[in-house]
Amino acid sequence: MSSTSRATGPVTLDPDLVARLIQSYFDPDIRLLDLASTHGLTVTQLALWAAQPHIADRVAAIARLAATRAAALCAERASAAARTLDFVSLRLFSPPPPDMHSPACRPATRSAIAESARRAATTILRCARPGPATLPPPPPKPPRTH
Numbered sequence: 001m002s003s004t005s006r007a008t009g010p011v012t013l014d015p016d017l018v019a020r021l022i023q024s025y026f027d028p029d030i031r032l033l034d035l036a037s038t039h040g041l042t043v044t045q046l047a048l049w050a051a052q053p054h055i056a057d058r059v060a061a062i063a064r065l066a067a068t069r070a071a072a073l074c075a076e077r078a079s080a081a082a083r084t085l086d087f088v089s090l091r092l093f094s095p096p097p098p099d100m101h102s103p104a105c106r107p108a109t110r111s112a113i114a115e116s117a118r119r120a121a122t123t124i125l126r127c128a129r130p131g132p133a134t135l136p137p138p139p140p141k142p143p144r145t146h
Helices: 015-025 032-038 043-051 053-093 107-128
Strands: none
Touching (some): 015 032, 015 043, 015 053, 032 043, 043 053, 053 107
C-alpha cells in the first residue's frame, strides 16, 4: 500500500488488497472502522479510496448485481409466498372451531398474525417490484468529439 502523508491524500492499494477490501465492504457484520483498521487504513483513507471513480464504479456494479439478484429471487418466490399468505389468511379469517381453546384462537393473537402476514405480503411485493437499484445501468455515453 502506498499513500500520501496527508490523511486527505489519495490512497493506492495493491490489487489483492483491493479485492479483499471490496469483499469485506459487503460483509454486513463488519463496521467501517474495523474494515479500515483491518487493512491498515484510517476511515478517512478508506472513504477517499472508495470515492475514486474506478473503485466507486466497481462497488456500484456489485451493489446493482446484488440488488438485481435479490429482486429476481424475490420475484421467483413471490407466487409461493402469495399462496402461503393466502392459506394463512383463509385460516385467520375463517371462524375457529368451537372446541378449540388454544391461544392461537384468541382474537388478539389472530389479529397479530394477520398483521404479520400483511407486512410479509407488502415486503414480498415491494422486493419483487423493479426499482432504480434493480434496473440495468444506462448505456455509456459516447465520447465527446469537438
